[in-house]
Amino acid sequence: MPIQEETIEKVKLATSKYKYGFSTNLDVDKAPKGLNEDIIKLISSKKDEPQWMLEWRLKAFEIWKKMEEPDWAKVNYPKIDYQDIYYYSAPKNTEKLKSLDEVDPQLLETYEKLGIPLKEQKVLAGVAVDAVFDSVSVVTTFREQLAEKGVIFCPISEAIKNYPDLIKKYIGSVIPRHDNYFSALNSAVFTDGSFVFIPKGVRCPMELSTYFRINEKNTGQFERTLIVADDDSYVSYLEGCTAPQRDENQLHAAVVELVAHKNAEIKYSTVQNWYPGDENGKGGIFNFVTKRGSCLGDDSKISWTQVETGSAVTWKYPSCILHGKNSVGEFYSVAITNNYQQADTGTKMIHLGENSKSTIISKGISAGKSQNTYRGKVLMQPGAKNARNYTQCDSLLIGDQCGAHTVPYITSKNPTSNIEHEATTSKISEDQLFYCLSRGLSEEEAVSLIVNGFCKEVMKELPMEFSVEAQKLIGISLEGSVG
Amino acid sequence: MNLLNIDNLHASIGDEKILNGFSLKINSGETHAIMGPNGSGKSTLSYVLSGKDDYNVTQGNILLKNENIIELSADERSKLGLFLAFQYPIELPGVTGMTFLRTIINSSRVAKGLPELEGIELVKIIREKATELNISQDMLKRFVNVGFSGGEKKRFEILQMSLLDPSIAVLDETDSGLDVDALRTVGSGVTNLKNKDKGMLVITHYQRLLDHIVPDFVHIMVKGKILESGGPDLAKIVEKEGYKRFIDAN
Ligand SMILES: Nc1ncnc2c1ncn2[C@@H]1O[C@H](COP(=O)(O)OP(=O)(O)O)[C@@H](O)[C@H]1O
Numbered sequence: 001m002p003i004q005e006e007t008i009e010k011v012k013l014a015t016s017k018y019k020y021g022f023s024t025n026l027d028v029d030k031a032p033k034g035l036n037e038d039i040i041k042l043i044s045s046k047k048d049e050p051q052w053m054l055e056w057r058l059k060a061f062e063i064w065k066k067m068e069e070p071d072w073a074k075v076n077y078p079k080i081d082y083q084d085i086y087y088y089s090a091p092k093n094t095e096k097l098k099s100l101d102e103v104d105p106q107l108l109e110t111y112e113k114l115g116i117p118l119k120e121q122k123v124l125a126g127v128a129v130d131a132v133f134d135s136v137s138v139v140t141t142f143r144e145q146l147a148e149k150g151v152i153f154c155p156i157s158e159a160i161k162n163y164p165d166l167i168k169k170y171i172g173s174v175i176p177r178h179d180n181y182f183s184a185l186n187s188a189v190f191t192d193g194s195f196v197f198i199p200k201g202v203r204c205p206m207e208l209s210t211y212f213r214i215n216e217k218n219t220g221q222f223e224r225t226l227i228v229a230d231d232d233s234y235v236s237y238l239e240g241c242t243a244p245q246r247d248e249n250q251l252h253a254a255v256v257e258l259v260a261h262k263n264a265e266i267k268y269s270t271v272q273n274w275y276p277g278d279e280n281g282k283g284g285i286f287n288f289v290t291k292r293g294s295c296l297g298d299d300s301k302i303s304w305t306q307v308e309t310g311s312a313v314t315w316k317y318p319s320c321i322l323h324g325k326n327s328v329g330e331f332y333s334v335a336i337t338n339n340y341q342q343a344d345t346g347t348k349m350i351h352l353g354e355n356s357k358s359t360i361i362s363k364g365i366s367a368g369k370s371q372n373t374y375r376g377k378v379l380m381q382p383g384a385k386n387a388r389n390y391t392q393c394d395s396l397l398i399g400d401q402c403g404a405h406t407v408p409y410i411t412s413k414n415p416t417s418n419i420e421h422e423a424t425t426s427k428i429s430e431d432q433l434f435y436c437l438s439r440g441l442s443e444e445e446a447v448s449l450i451v452n453g454f455c456k457e458v459m460k461e462l463p464m465e466f467s468v469e470a471q472k473l474i475g476i477s478l479e480g481s482v483g
Numbered sequence: 484m485n486l487l488n489i490d491n492l493h494a495s496i497g498d499e500k501i502l503n504g505f506s507l508k509i510n511s512g513e514t515h516a517i518m519g520p521n522g523s524g525k526s527t528l529s530y531v532l533s534g535k536d537d538y539n540v541t542q543g544n545i546l547l548k549n550e551n552i553i554e555l556s557a558d559e560r561s562k563l564g565l566f567l568a569f570q571y572p573i574e575l576p577g578v579t580g581m582t583f584l585r586t587i588i589n590s591s592r593v594a595k596g597l598p599e600l601e602g603i604e605l606v607k608i609i610r611e612k613a614t615e616l617n618i619s620q621d622m623l624k625r626f627v628n629v630g631f632s633g634g635e636k637k638r639f640e641i642l643q644m645s646l647l648d649p650s651i652a653v654l655d656e657t658d659s660g661l662d663v664d665a666l667r668t669v670g671s672g673v674t675n676l677k678n679k680d681k682g683m684l685v686i687t688h689y690q691r692l693l694d695h696i697v698p699d700f701v702h703i704m705v706k707g708k709i710l711e712s713g714g715p716d717l718a719k720i721v722e723k724e725g726y727k728r729f730i731d732a733n
């Protein structure tokens with residue numbers, strides 16, 4: 001990076017509120033900008049992929065070229081030039097690493113700054129970590145301990161080579177390539193992500209976790225995560241994300257697919273803290289993510305918990321397709337927007353199975369000049385006898401220049417099903433702030449206290465080791481939102 | 484030592500002048516009572532002292548421990564040792580009493596340069612003080628002031644006061660909404676906090692609270708300033724004759 005630019009970045013860093021806003025200077029291996037068949041072939045060959053995978057990608061590319069970018073969400077952003085993005089960027093020398101000692105120390109330092117306990121001795125909390133840096137999975141910890149139980153937890157690029165049957169069976173089975181514009185794009189160019197397989201009857205002995213980090217400029221991140229829980233198994237998976245502070249917008253278009261077989265349970269938690277842009281709305285990540293879980297088997301359960309504080313624009317609806325009898329889908333969400341952030345997020349609960357049950361708890365917090373939309377779909381299909389849904393959707397406003405919107409789509413094709421929807425909007429009042437201030441709390445502490453109280457129902461769903469961090473994050477994201 | 488020196492304070496809200504040259508000095512160890520008819524500006528005085536934003540201070544000064552606090556924000560004033568027990572405490576839906584107390588205690592400890600206290604220690608301290616004020620564990624699990632009875636609200640205010648241990652406390656109509664037993668509990672709770680280093684400013688409508696918190700000085704406030712000052716006897720006169728005689732005399 002030219003010296004001047006570097007200086008500017010450093011100054012910005014020092015004065016910035018986004019504490020993950022640093023970038024790391026690493027030697028990188030980059031493909032040229034732009035998207036065409038050659039780039040896809042290059043990605044595939046970099047990953048040493050089998051022919052079937054390449055063909056799958058090329059088909060996705062064909063589909064994508066015929067699609068239009070969606071515009072129904074309540075978000076505004078400049079047109080993305082898909083030819084002006086790098087689709088592959090990898091820190092050099094990360095291939096074939098066997099242990100942490102071989103990882104570039106600068107990279108480890110970056111993860112340390114991010115608060116990720118990569119070093120195994122530090123991972124006392126028992127979290128197995130897969131770390132994805134730009135396009136490449138850098139390191140996965142605790143693999144041996146997991147292997148003893150038959151749990152597979154590895155970069156998806158490895159799984160494609162080592163477990164082709166599983167990948168062929170499940171990839172695109174929940175989110176087909178043609179599902180939407182971004183899923184097609186992701187299917188064509190995804191570079192890495194995690195693969196998890198929990199065998200029959202196994203309760204995964206530790207939390208699994210992936211940290212995603214976009215580092216390089218003008219680089220898109222297209223990760224792909226696939227989690228399969230076989231009959232009677234259980235897994236809890238955490239995902240965290242950050243990006244350096246950059247003036248330009250960066251695109252993140254991930255696809256996450258979950259499959260829960262009979263009586264299996266998948267708990268998927270996200271703390272999303274992509275760079276949101278500055279106070280004036282410059283820069284920030286465009287987060288266009290497709291996440292969907294399939295409760296295939298009877299008595300299966302999928303639970304999404306998300307704390308969304310980052311990104312300039314978020315477009316994301318983690319959903320559940322409830323095929324199984326008595327299957328359960330849950331969505332717990334906190335979405336915070338400040339300054340010029342825009343979030344259009346929510347869920348879809350599609351009930352097919354008898355007695356299936358879903359719960360949606362959404363807490364939207366808007367501050368500054370931000371716009372926060374909850375968009376949720378509940379569909380009861382004719383076969384979903386006695387299915388139930390409960391939706392609670394609360395919005396909290398801080399200041400009077402922001403917006404909160406609730407857009408529910410409720411359809412029942414079944415007279416025995418039961419749908420309940422509750423929604424509230426409230427505001428942090430001057431009196432509440434004064435009351436807290438008169439007890440010695442700063443405005444920021446007061447807002448954080450009230451907001452954390454507002455989100456508590458969702459926060460308690462997060463795994464312990466995440467919830468403390470998430471609470472702090474809520475405080476940080478709302479800095480400067482009052483006064 | 485002089486703890487609070489309010490000097491010729493004028494304050495208004497919008498176009499309405501509410502405080503009109505209010506002056507009062509409180510030294511350590513002293514308890515002062517302010518009595519006055521409804522609308523005389525007692526609550527306004529308490530808000531202006533605490534640093535509520537809505538008011539315009541047009542004239543005068545407030546010295547807290549000899550530091551002029553006029554320009555300070557409410558939290559800074561609190562950290563200097565000022566506490567206000569609200570006449571109408573504010574509801575904080577979602578925030579449990581216990582969480583609130585833990586947060587304000589640790590925040591004040593940090594301001595004093597003390598280390599934050601961890602879970603168990605903190606809970607022990609809170610429980611101990613809560614028990615003295617007849618506040619149940621269940622009440623601390625509820626959201627701050629949400630659905631509290633009048634008496635519960637006032638007891639919760641005094642609990643906060645005893646935990647923050649301020650050098651000067653302003654109690655705004657802490658007796659309103661209390662039955663006889665609650666009055667006694669609150670009265671002794673406050674009295675226990677009195678000592679030679681602290682000052683208290685008790686705002687009340689009625690003499691009855693002053694049976695429990697015995698003041699050294701009583702001031703009669705009408706239309707935004709003090710009309711007359713005296714000893715505890717003054718409160719007895721008010722009780723018997725109302726405020727008319729003070730208003731007529733001025
Ligand atoms: N927000 C406000 N806007 C305009 N006038 C107010 C406001 N708050 C209080 N007042 C007026 O100020 C005067 C004093 O009120 P207050 O301080 O509450 O008196 P007290 O506590 O002695 O009963 C009253 O006349 C009241 O109507």
Ligand SMILES: [Mg+2]
Nearest residue numbers: 525526570656
């Ligand atoms: Mg009053």
